[in-house]
Amino acid sequence: MAELNTAPKGDGKKVRSKKQNPSVDLTAMVDLAFLLITFFILTTTLSKPQSMDLAMPDKDERDKEPQTETPAWRTLTVVLGEDDKIAYYVGSLENPQEGGEPKLTSYGKNGIRQVILDKSKEVRARVTNPEKESLVILIKPSDKSNYKNFVDILDEMAITQEKRYAVMDMTDEDVQMLIEKGAYSE
Amino acid sequence: MAKVKMTKKSLKIDMAAMCDVSFLLLTFFVMTSTARLPEPVEVNTPASTVQIKLPDTGIATITVADERAYFGAVGQDTRVLMLEKMGSRYGLTFSEQEKQRFSLIESFGVDISELRGLIALDGADRMKPGVQKGIVLDSTSTQLADWIKSAREANAQLLAEKDVPKKERRDLDIAIKGDADEDYPTIKKVIDILQKEGKNNFFLVTGLRGEDF
Numbered sequence: 001m002a003e004l005n006t007a008p009k010g011d012g013k014k015v016r017s018k019k020q021n022p023s024v025d026l027t028a029m030v031d032l033a034f035l036l037i038t039f040f041i042l043t044t045t046l047s048k049p050q051s052m053d054l055a056m057p058d059k060d061e062r063d064k065e066p067q068t069e070t071p072a073w074r075t076l077t078v079v080l081g082e083d084d085k086i087a088y089y090v091g092s093l094e095n096p097q098e099g100g101e102p103k104l105t106s107y108g109k110n111g112i113r114q115v116i117l118d119k120s121k122e123v124r125a126r127v128t129n130p131e132k133e134s135l136v137i138l139i140k141p142s143d144k145s146n147y148k149n150f151v152d153i154l155d156e157m158a159i160t161q162e163k164r165y166a167v168m169d170m171t172d173e174d175v176q177m178l179i180e181k182g183a184y185s186e
Numbered sequence: 187m188a189k190v191k192m193t194k195k196s197l198k199i200d201m202a203a204m205c206d207v208s209f210l211l212l213t214f215f216v217m218t219s220t221a222r223l224p225e226p227v228e229v230n231t232p233a234s235t236v237q238i239k240l241p242d243t244g245i246a247t248i249t250v251a252d253e254r255a256y257f258g259a260v261g262q263d264t265r266v267l268m269l270e271k272m273g274s275r276y277g278l279t280f281s282e283q284e285k286q287r288f289s290l291i292e293s294f295g296v297d298i299s300e301l302r303g304l305i306a307l308d309g310a311d312r313m314k315p316g317v318q319k320g321i322v323l324d325s326t327s328t329q330l331a332d333w334i335k336s337a338r339e340a341n342a343q344l345l346a347e348k349d350v351p352k353k354e355r356r357d358l359d360i361a362i363k364g365d366a367d368e369d370y371p372t373i374k375k376v377i378d379i380l381q382k383e384g385k386n387n388f389f390l391v392t393g394l395r396g397e398d399f
Contacts, residue, residue, distance in 0.1 A: 026201030033208035040215035051361060051389040052236040056377065058386055080370070141370045147250075148232040148366035150373065151392055155234040 052154060056167065073097045074127075075136045076119050078112065079174050080153060081183030082144035086112050090119070093173045102177050107152050116160045137162055140170035144184055225258075226295050226318040227251045232366040233395035240389060244345075244356055246337045247391070248330070249293065250364040253372050254320020255330050258293025259337045259358075265289045267340035268333070272298070275332050280305075295320040298329055323375045331379050334360065338383075363391040 072091035079087045084107055090100025105111040120135045127133040137157065141150050157165050178184035229251050242260070249256040259265055266289045273280050276298050280288070287305050295318040296304050304312060311317065321330050341358040360380060364373050380388060 023198075023200070023202075025198075026205045030201050030205050030208055033205065033212050037208060037212050037215060040212070040219050044215065044219040049231070049240055049363075049391045050234070050236070050394050051238050051240045051391050052234050053238060054388055054390055056381055056386045058381075058384075141374075143369070143371050145370045146366065147364040147368040147370060147373050150370055151232040151234055151366075151390060154390070155236060155392075155395075158234070158236045 052151070052158065054154065054167075070136050073100075074123055074133065075138060076116065077138045077140060077174075078153060079170060079178060080139070080141040080145035080149045081178045081181070082142070082185065083183070084149060085181075085183035086149075086153075087178055087181050087183055088112070088115055089177075093171075093177060102181060104181050104183060107149070107156075112153070113156055113160060116156060116162060120160065120162065134164055135162060137165040139165060139167045140174055141167070142170055142175065142178060142184060225249065225293055226256050226313060227320070229363055229365040230367070231363060231391050231393045234390075234392040235395050236392070237394070238389075240361055240391065241359055244341055245359040245361055245389075246334070247293065247361045247363055248334075248376055249295070250323075250362065250368055250372055250376055252320065252365075253323060253369075254295060255323055255376060256293050256295030256318070256320055257330065257333045257337075258291075259340070261344075262289040263344055264337065264340050265291070267343060268336045271336040271339055272332060275336065278302075294318060297321070323372065323379075330376070331383060334380070334383055334385070338385075357385075359389060360385055361389040361391050 072095070075091060077089055077093070081087060081104075086105050086107065087102050088105060089096050089102040091097040093102070096102070105115060116135075116137065123133075123135045124130045139153055139157075141153075175184060179186070227249060229249055244260070246257065246259040249258070259268055266285045269280055269285055269288050272278075278298070278301075280302075284302065284305050290309075291305070291312070294301070294304060294312075297319075304318065307317070321327075321333070323330065338358045342355065345355045362373070362376055364376075380386075
């Protein structure tokens with residue numbers, strides 16, 4: 001017959017169940033979790049695009065409303081040419097203001113921004129009510145300019161905090177002027 | 187002299203709390219993130235210093251690349267309604283299944299005649315180069331204008347159905363996402379279309395530029 005052997009064997013030592021450490025090493029898990037967190041943080045916040053506002057004049061009402069006359073010396077026209085070149089003049093092209101003849105410049109801090117800031121300061125010194133009679137900037141992108149140029153010049157408006165600007169179509173005279181300045185090729 | 191006993195410290199740190207926190211954060215980010223679906227065309231947006239975030243809802247994006255436009259509206263209900271309205275403009279009827287499939291397409295750029303074919307395609311096949319050629323932008327085609335019109339109507343109708351107070355009903359915002367190297371005349375065409383639709387205020391999607399520009 002089989003016999004249940006319950007008696008302690010040999011020298012009478014107690015059988016002890018082996019004590020197991022209940023804690024699991026979580027380091028690897030934490031590593032993984034943080035990796036995933038980093039991934040999700042980066043993909044969520046970086047994917048949200050920035051944008052800028054653009055308001056255009058109403059096309060239908062433009063003809064009905066009387067156009068307010070702005071003195072020539074307060075208008076700065078900026079024409080965007082090819083190869084990141086910009087031409088600017090003060091007043092009208094046929095009859096530019098003194099010192100406002102068409103000139104070429106570039107984008108950025110030392111280019112068009114300085115021109116706008118200088119002109120703005122000059123206008124502010126001359127008028128009695130700087131709030132109402134500020135500089136008016138006309139932006140005329142040519143067919144040879146690209147979208148980046150367009151955004152850049154709008155960005156300049158935001159940087160210099162000029163509120164009065166309008167995007168316009170350019171005229172044949174402007175094209176002629178750009179060709180003369182070497183900023184447009186047909 | 188008494189012996190200085192070094193207390194033996196365990197090298198192991200309890201990671202349980204850290205693990206808890208990190209998974210909590212992980213869950214949060216997974217829940218709040220929206221999956222960015224691939225677009226039919228990749229554009230390289232120009233940079234600007236202006237930092238206005240695009241609104242999350244009630245917006246449609248016109249992507250401009252290679253003289254073609256791609257259109258996408260946010261919101262599945264808006265897209266379904268937009269498709270119905272567009273269908274009625276062009277005398278096309280779409281089945282429920284097609285509408286459902288269309289509601290999952292974030293943005294597209296095909297001629298209206300090829301739209302049904304695009305809906306039938308698999309998600310991965312839709313994004314293959316050459317499948318979506320873009321919506322033509324010339325004076326004879328009014329498709330982009332019709333899409334904009336349909337999307338705006340759909341947006342307005344949905345807001346009315348949801349009983350949003352009249353004052354808070356916002357017109358559908360339009361964002362133009364153009365490629366930096368895109369010629370200005372192409373952008374001008376899109377702006378002209380928008381102005382013709384009486385939409386004079388819109389967003390230009392740009393990247394971020396440092397302050398010292």
